[in-house]
Amino acid sequence: MAEYVKQPIAGPEAFRQTGVAAVQSQAALLLLLGRQLRGDDQVLAARAVAADMPRFVEAVPPDDLAQFPVPQLRPSVDRVGVALVKTRLAERYGWTIVRRTPIPQAELSETLGDLAQTLFERSDAITAAQLMEASLRSADELTRVAAAAAYFELSTRPRRLINILLRGTRSADVLVRDVAATALARVAQEHARLRRMTRANIVRSAGEASHSALLVHGTFARGHEWWQPGGSFHSYLKSNVRSDLYSANDRFDWSGGYSDAARDLGARDLRTWAERHNLLGLDLFGHSHGANVIMQSTKFGLRAGALVLLSCPVHVPKYLPDFTRTTKVVSIRVHLDLVILADRGGQRFRHPQINENVLPIWFDHGASHNPQVWRDHNVPDML
Structure with a gap:
């Protein structure tokens, strides 16, 4: 670890x-x-x-x-x-x-x-x-x-x-x-x-499509394994938290580009993907700016369930969900996240409809998608 x-x-x-x-x-x-x-x-x-x-x-x-x-x-x-x-x-x-x-x-x-x-x-x-x-x-x-x-x-x-x-x-x-x-x-x-850092690296999975939860990666993470079916964090969530986590080969991804335009496009594509799969009401887990993508998708008309924001850079008012299109919003993060400092975003939400949870960990942006951190700090109970 x-x-x-x-x-x-x-x-x-x-x-x-x-x-x-x-x-x-x-x-x-x-x-x-x-x-x-x-x-x-x-x-x-x-x-x-x-x-x-x-x-x-x-x-x-x-x-x-x-x-x-x-x-x-x-x-x-x-x-x-x-x-x-x-x-x-x-x-x-x-x-x-x-x-x-x-x-x-x-x-x-x-x-x-x-x-x-x-x-x-x-x-x-x-x-x-x-x-x-x-x-x-x-x-x-x-x-x-x-x-x-x-x-x-x-x-x-x-x-x-x-x-x-x-x-x-x-x-x-x-x-x-x-x-x-x-x-x-x-x-x-x-x-x-x-x-080059936004290139896809698809991990093939034999998993079946689910109907209620999806994991979305953040910036420059499109080719990483942890969020894909069969990857470390995806497997942990599916085995221990959400057995209905989407696991089919056509899982959603976005460019992972570092711009508002890339995130907006990702958000629109997420809405289209969910509608084509008839998966409205999905609970969405998003890491880093992937969390902003899932929030933005509700502004573009996606009806979601719960939103789980992992180490999300705070950029208000650009990135907030349409609270009428989601059932609950939970944020999980660390103290003084170094990547968010470099991003020049805010470290925490203070919105009454966003439940903030700060882990007893400092600085590390990736801690919020580490399976052992979830076990050690009982993160599932925060959802």
């Missing part, structure tokens, strides 16, 4: 330590800094206010920030020159920190910890840029990817950051790959690498 973080490492100490909790905490802090400097949360709030829905989204939940505090930065409209950033770093830590020469892990960890400490004491864009620049030297791929994602709109040399994100999309680590792909899609949506 994947190693999940039950307690984050807060503050500068995250950069001084090693291990899964430290690295994921570093990534979360960097991504949160990027959100602040871009003004992501203000954008989310403004959209909700414009739709008269100001209370329906929590961009970054206060209870998460109470356990995982972040320096407060003002949005920055100006980029910070890389030459200035490197000069400041070299003045304090020597030129090794900005050159392509090996740095002992202990030395780099101490440097990053000191930079983070300085940022907590003096919160400004230049200090944040120094932490991001130095984090590009980290031995941990997730930290490098998060730094590149956070730094992109702040740095005067963004092209090199795209290269880091590109390498991240080829990582063997699923979380690294998902954060990198999502961050890349935010800044280079039409990149050829992202198109």
Whole structure:
């Protein structure tokens, strides 16, 4: 089973330590800094206010920030020159920190910890840029990817950051790959690498069609096995939660593209698929932006049963269901989901008709479709 973080490492100490909790905490802090400097949360709030829905989204939940505090930065409209950033770093830590020469892990960890400490004491864009620049030297791929994602709109040399994100999309680590792909899609949506990541990889099944439940994948997951008949999570749901989960070869999929247009098309196709199969009233499970696809399908006329949203990025008002066309909406997620941070969406719904359930796990976007997580935390009882 994947190693999940039950307690984050807060503050500068995250950069001084090693291990899964430290690295994921570093990534979360960097991504949160990027959100602040871009003004992501203000954008989310403004959209909700414009739709008269100001209370329906929590961009970054206060209870998460109470356990995982972040320096407060003002949005920055100006980029910070890389030459200035490197000069400041070299003045304090020597030129090794900005050159392509090996740095002992202990030395780099101490440097990053000191930079983070300085940022907590003096919160400004230049200090944040120094932490991001130095984090590009980290031995941990997730930290490098998060730094590149956070730094992109702040740095005067963004092209090199795209290269880091590109390498991240080829990582063997699923979380690294998902954060990198999502961050890349935010800044280079039409990149050829992202198109390759949406290719289908159909797993054939001898299962029979059901009449009441369907599992829908998220962005860049069209070729993954876990959601397809015979796949790990599909098999778990069918054996333990919903024996009527759709399992025939013509199961529904969508492009998995990272755009509103791709999701809208997926939602319309889902409605058409359900109508052609005479499967109206389906209970729908959707992961990540697949959850937004299933919500959107109800706006396009699909009459559904329950909607189960797994690690769903919150983008109100664009993605909310037509509550008159569904019987219940349940959301299941983790604390400070790194992929949702990279997506620049909100972390939680605050809608009275959406039942939010936050697992005692931090950061990992894929935890919500892990069968062992469902067993360990009795997720079926949340439905």
